[in-house]
Amino acid sequence: MSNATAPAAAEAVSIIDVIDQLAATRSFLTLVAYALEGMTPDEEVNAMQYGVEHIRREVQAAEDMLQAIRRQV
Incomplete structure (x- = not known):
């Protein structure tokens, strides 16, 4: 493997x-x-479910960005 392709x-x-x-x-x-x-179900559980869903969307966005970068490499 050449030095140019190593990075x-x-x-x-x-x-x-x-x-x-x-x-x-x-x-x-x-x-x-x-x-x-x-x-x-109560307010606290609903709040945690909302937070989990928001984190799930953020993880998906990060995965999508990394896949786009990976296609460029």
């Missing part, structure tokens, strides 16, 4: 690592969402 390969590996980490985060969010669904 690009390292960037690609880093991007893949970040995508994997975001997927793990999404899995934990799913677990939290399932736990919240099993709780008696």
